[in-house]
Amino acid sequence: MGELLHTLIQRPNFVVFVILFLWGIYIMAAHPNLVKKLIGLYIVQTSAIFFLVAFSAKDGATVPVILEGMAAVDPVGYANPLPHVLTVTAIVVQVATLGVSLALVSAIYRKFGSLDEDEILEQLK
Amino acid sequence: MSSHLPILLFLVPFFMGVSMPIVTAKRRHLCPGITLGTVAVMFVIALMNLRVVLTEGPIEYAFGGWTAPIGIAWLNDSIAAIVAATVSFVALLSIIYGRVVVTSDLEKSSHYYTLILVMTSGLVGLIFAADLFNVFVFLEVAALAGYALVGAAGGKALVFAFRYLLLGSLGGTLYLLGVGHLYVATGTLNMTDLAERLPALMTSTAVVGGLIYIFLGLSIKMALIPLHSWLPDAYANAPSAVAPFLASTVTKVALVAWVRIEYSLIAPTVEVGHVPVLVLLEELGIIAALIGGALALIQTDLKRMFAYGGISHIGLILIGVSLGNDTGFTGGMFYLVNDAIMQAALFMIAGAIFHHHKASTLDEIRGLGHSTSPLLTGALIVVAIAMVGLPPTGGFFGKWNIILGALEAKHHFAVFAVIASTLLTFGYFLKVFSSWFNQPQSVAGETIAVSGGLRLSLGVISFSIIALGFLSDFVVRFLLQSVRGGGA
Numbered sequence: 001m002g003e004l005l006h007t008l009i010q011r012p013n014f015v016v017f018v019i020l021f022l023w024g025i026y027i028m029a030a031h032p033n034l035v036k037k038l039i040g041l042y043i044v045q046t047s048a049i050f051f052l053v054a055f056s057a058k059d060g061a062t063v064p065v066i067l068e069g070m071a072a073v074d075p076v077g078y079a080n081p082l083p084h085v086l087t088v089t090a091i092v093v094q095v096a097t098l099g100v101s102l103a104l105v106s107a108i109y110r111k112f113g114s115l116d117e118d119e120i121l122e123q124l125k
Numbered sequence: 126m127s128s129h130l131p132i133l134l135f136l137v138p139f140f141m142g143v144s145m146p147i148v149t150a151k152r153r154h155l156c157p158g159i160t161l162g163t164v165a166v167m168f169v170i171a172l173m174n175l176r177v178v179l180t181e182g183p184i185e186y187a188f189g190g191w192t193a194p195i196g197i198a199w200l201n202d203s204i205a206a207i208v209a210a211t212v213s214f215v216a217l218l219s220i221i222y223g224r225v226v227v228t229s230d231l232e233k234s235s236h237y238y239t240l241i242l243v244m245t246s247g248l249v250g251l252i253f254a255a256d257l258f259n260v261f262v263f264l265e266v267a268a269l270a271g272y273a274l275v276g277a278a279g280g281k282a283l284v285f286a287f288r289y290l291l292l293g294s295l296g297g298t299l300y301l302l303g304v305g306h307l308y309v310a311t312g313t314l315n316m317t318d319l320a321e322r323l324p325a326l327m328t329s330t331a332v333v334g335g336l337i338y339i340f341l342g343l344s345i346k347m348a349l350i351p352l353h354s355w356l357p358d359a360y361a362n363a364p365s366a367v368a369p370f371l372a373s374t375v376t377k378v379a380l381v382a383w384v385r386i387e388y389s390l391i392a393p394t395v396e397v398g399h400v401p402v403l404v405l406l407e408e409l410g411i412i413a414a415l416i417g418g419a420l421a422l423i424q425t426d427l428k429r430m431f432a433y434g435g436i437s438h439i440g441l442i443l444i445g446v447s448l449g450n451d452t453g454f455t456g457g458m459f460y461l462v463n464d465a466i467m468q469a470a471l472f473m474i475a476g477a478i479f480h481h482h483k484a485s486t487l488d489e490i491r492g493l494g495h496s497t498s499p500l501l502t503g504a505l506i507v508v509a510i511a512m513v514g515l516p517p518t519g520g521f522f523g524k525w526n527i528i529l530g531a532l533e534a535k536h537h538f539a540v541f542a543v544i545a546s547t548l549l550t551f552g553y554f555l556k557v558f559s560s561w562f563n564q565p566q567s568v569a570g571e572t573i574a575v576s577g578g579l580r581l582s583l584g585v586i587s588f589s590i591i592a593l594g595f596l597s598d599f600v601v602r603f604l605l606q607s608v609r610g611g612g613a
Contacts, residue, residue, distance in 0.1 A: 083305075086258055086308075097265070097290070097297075100272055104287045107279065120284055
């Protein structure tokens with residue numbers, strides 16, 4: 001137990017990721033309001049992006065651009081660019097998802113006059 | 126030129142889809158023609174690609190001349206070529222069929238055609254992608270268009286589309302997390318590269334956790350029981366015009382993505398606590414095949430029944446590809462192609478029944494067999510034979526190879542599951558036919574005029590179900606090429 005605690009304290013950003021992820025899933029499952037469900041989804045997606053950024057962060061590293069005339073390339077001095085590229089793409093996907101989902105939610109609101117899932121299910125019967 | 130066929134297959138629908146709202150802003154009536162033409166071109170390209178792969182074997186397509194692992198690669202092997210041809214074939218028939226049953230408000234918006242084309246391009250990307258992150262992007266492209274298409278009918282469908290979106294996006298996020306884990310552990314995203322580095326790392330919790338995330342994410346997308354809850358409602362309420370295309374492609378192509386990952390990354394020797402992982406996956410397939418079939422049996426709504434039938438077939442395919450031998454694997458993949466076509470046919474029939482007779486439940490179709498067009502009855506019988514899996518349809522040869530593979534692997538419970546799910550399938554089609562050929566409650570009498578589009582799409586799809594049976598030997602041998610050729 002003490003060892004586990006030690007491991008956790010050493011990795012605060014992964015602890016934050018776990019908290020965000022579970023929190024988002026909880027909101028998605030527990031709230032009847034459709035917009036709040038969307039917020040939950042958004043938090044889950046953000047937590048995944050946070051995870052990608054967290055493992056690629058590096059103290060004192062710089063952008064991986066090789067300038068002319070540089071002889072030796074030392075990989076320790078550079079941040080890994082690939083997770084950041086993944087992050088940008090994942091953010092684009094997230095924004096697109098949010099766009100489609102907000103369009104659906106507004107269509108649902110116009111049709112059913114409510115955003116509460118229980119009320120909408122009542123009307124569906 | 127011939128090596129660029131996969132990317133053309135992606136770009137043609139993508140560009141046409143994106144430019145559709147601009148090109149047809151003032152000329153809405155051109156939409157159906159342009160879409161049909163685009164998909165027809167796609168189908169021709171897919172057939173040419175099939176021929177190229179048939180003669181030259183698997184080809185790796187490197188974007189911009191940057192070869193993997195530095196660049197992004199697409200793998201054009203026999204699995205990809207066959208599934209791409211199937212998807213474009215089903216898309217072509219669905220659009221011809223969609224012209225018949227499309228509702229006027231859906232028809233009026235050019236978005237419907239845009240979405241269909243964008244979704245097709247996403248699916249094509251998903252089929253060819255040989256890079257984990259590419260799979261994620263195309264998964265989301267196809268899924269986003271899918272959510273919008275399910276919701277396109279408005280009304281009840283909106284709520285189910287929203288649910289589909291919540292679950293589907295959660296699946297996508299889980300998949301992304303898994304990709305992140307595997308990247309941390311191996312430093313690569315290319316599947317061939319991963320396959321080399323992973324075996325040594327199979328004890329790492331990051332790798333195991335990553336693979337579990339990936340499987341969870343994809344099993345939401347492929348509606349594997351118990352993560353199937355979005356599918357029946359979404360497909361039963363989706364517009365009739367798009368339901369065949371959605372039902373036949375989305376889950377199957379997600380399964381193809383998983384098969385690629387499973388086949389290249391999980392060797393038969395990989396174990397969790399002395400149980401091989403493949404056996405665990407096979408058990409999941411067995412559960413899905415049995416429960417899906419049982420749930421289909423208790424449905425009273427035609428579309429929901431067929432949707433659950435599709436869920437049970439996902440389980441069958443998963444059994445086949447997880448047996449760990451070539452026979453089962455090719456059987457599973459061949460069944461996947463068949464299932465795509467059968468699901469399209471089933472939803473076309475259900476949509477046509479609803480369109481012509483306003484009937485959607487078993488009670489409402491009572492006695493329709495006497496009054497409706499013989500074409501519908503004929504198509505329904507052909508699909509039923511294929512779904513149950515009787516020769517000479519393709520369904521039989523797929524199941525046959527899965528059973529042979531299971532016997533080869535000495536997994537007798539899998540054999541039982543395939544046969545039991547066949548019996549369940551037989552059971553629910555018995556229910557459909559007993560009501561279809563029942564004495565009509567009221568004298569409906571009116572004969573319907575079946576339009577040429579419906580005649581064409583139902584005729585061609587019924588014919589192709591039988592033709593696949595006759596071609597089965599050829600297709601299975603062609604699929605084996607991908608297995609033996611070490612296609613990742």
